[in-house]
Amino acid sequence: MLYPGNVHMLNYRLLLPLTAIALALFPVGAYSESKIPTPQQMSVDELQQFLPKLKRGGYALYFRHMTTDHAHEDKRPVDLSDCRTQRNLSAKGRQQAAAIGKAFHKLQLPISEVISSPFCRCKDTAQLMFGHYTISDKLYFAMGLSRQGKMAKGKAMRAFLNKVPVAGKNLIIVSHSANLQEAFGIWPKPEGSAYIFRHNAKGQLKAIGKVNPDTWSKLR
Secondary structure, three states: OOOHHHHHHHHHHHHHHHHHHHHHHOOOOOOOOOOOOOOOEOOHHHHHHHHHHHHHOOOEEEEEOOOEOOOOOOOOOOOOOOHHHOOOEOHHHHHHHHHHHHHHHHHOOOEEEEEEOOOHHHHHHHHHHHOOOEEOHHHOOOOOOOHHHHHHHHHHHHHHHOOOOOOOOEEEEEEOHHHHHHHHOOOOOOOOOEEEEEEOOOOOEEEEEEEOOOOHHHOO
């Protein structure tokens, strides 16, 4: 016969292995110290008012790659040297990237460095926007990696966005949704979204705002 105390002990014994599994999959503290509140989306007027600050530099801008063709997903394993094995930019995505590049040039927004994931959709985004980029394997797509691999990509993203830009210029990072999620608990939507970061007076990295891909070309 099971008495209340026995039932409690059975439940406790069942809970222990489940707790161990949960801790293995989601380590305590994995995001607690690095999580940043998701910033508000900036309207055209808000971004217009913010432009003088961007022109003075000192910001890190994360761009999720532009809109892609989801009819052709990444193959497993993906071949980074062969774009045919990857999900690539759609015609709309290429137009978005080109339009943002023209807007940055027209607005004379200063750029120091453009760092891209090795995936074709990110490299093409960076090329169409800025005409140059440096590839970093540390920005490799975090989706589908082991827990340890995902955490490593999150750590790398935090390190990139914590870099102090060259004086008077802004740093550009082009990567994937899962990488920003692993870094700060922010899931960037839609494709082509940009997130603006800067250190506050205490040296803490803060997310200033989110910019949709069609907003940049509406600025004056």
